[in-house]
Amino acid sequence: MLSIAVIGAGRIGQVHARTIASHPQARLALVCDPVQDAAATLAGTYGARSCQDVEEVFADPQVDAVIIGSPTPLHIPHLLAAAKAGKAVLCEKPIALDMKDVDAARTELDAVTVPVMFGFNRRFDPSFAAARAAVQEGRIGALEQLTIISRDPAAPPVDYIKVSGGIFRDMTIHDFDTARFFLGDIVEVHAVGQHLDQEVAQAGDFDAAVVTLRAASGAVATIINNRHCASGYDQRLEASGREGTLFAENIRATTVRLSNAEVTDAQEPYLDFFLERYADAYRLELSAFIEAVEAGTTPPTSVADAVEALRLAEAATESATTGQPVRLG
Incomplete structure (x- = not known):
């Protein structure tokens, strides 16, 4: 069973939390959002823990994978931080608001070795x-x-x-x-x-x-x-x-x-x-x-x-x- 954290307790975070909670092969371990009440409410609905600091997600040894539903400008930073922590990543679209941000992070993105999938559902x-x-x-x-x-x-x-x-x-x-x-x-x-x-x-x-x-x-x-x-x-x-x-x-x-x-x-x-x-x-x-x-296979939707x-x-x-x-x- 995959232990998953959701970053972002807004509308898309709620979708993913509900989907994880109802999936027989997944467990919602943690919900992170800078708005404490939003994180706690969503986590409490499914018996998960909550936090406000995203660094707690990346440092948590009980988290195997991260679903990123944070604001778009944070998608690449959160993806890279999760990958550096050895967490698999499912990131919501778009990857960024500007191709300049992608180009600036291209070397780091190319060096990622953990499974990374994008949410083109x-x-x-x-x-x-x-x-x-x-x-x-x-x-x-x-x-x-x-x-x-x-x-x-x-x-x-x-x-x-x-x-x-x-x-x-x-x-x-x-x-x-x-x-x-x-x-x-x-x-x-x-x-x-x-x-x-x-x-x-x-x-x-x-x-x-x-x-x-x-x-x-x-x-x-x-x-x-x-x-x-x-x-x-x-x-x-x-x-x-x-x-x-x-x-x-x-x-x-x-x-x-x-x-x-x-x-x-x-x-x-x-x-x-x-x-x-x-x-x-x-x-x-x-x-x-x-x-x-x-x-250990390549996810069907990629960074590319x-x-x-x-x-x-x-x-x-x-x-x-x-x-x-x-x-x-």
Whole structure:
């Protein structure tokens, strides 16, 4: 059983703590957050210990692995400190807010020998993973076009948006990794950002965007994002190839459909948010992490994957700002 500490008792820390506590091969040992009440409350929910000083996590001999859910500027420092302490690492996205921070730490990152995995949980969603497996098996022939739709029910608080790094680093970065998961290397990015919500615009960010990615293979991915969706958390994927098309559709609480004099085939709304929609993905992500740590194998998502996703986010930001496509060398 892997003894795991969670750094960060915010929303994503709560997701990971709950996932660890319900996993038969994991134990939540410690929750760390500079806000004492937040750390103690989350730890107490699952019978774990809590602390405020992150150095206690790295020095604790009872901790085998660390899940990093701290603010993004601390991801690389916490990753490196955990690795130096011999702890395996599962780090949330993005790896940093700026590629300059990655470049400054490149030598240290390259020297890490402990298992390090990044939290691109979409890869582990059963539907998306099955679609990708079908592509790999040649079920639709050569993949030519990929469409990824990701719309949130509502925008996050403006205070969060101001420090998030922007929609491409915070939201689209999952879709960038999904596109690479299906298509491989991306050579060109063209993004159009939208200011549909003036409160978000005043915070300096786009609240919707459409991104086109061209892969080295010639395939093209289209990513559609929006911070608002009246019908719930809209998460869909379509992969089209020469010999067929794959669809991964939205998930609802039940499969019940209603037909009467007013509606035909009416269904329940989509699941409300990522906590519900990707619960299985977080569980399977944790299982993959535990398996890699215990078997001594390479985790399925790497530092290199995180770096490439950030590169795409920066390119999309540049493209949306200038109105021009950005070539990646």
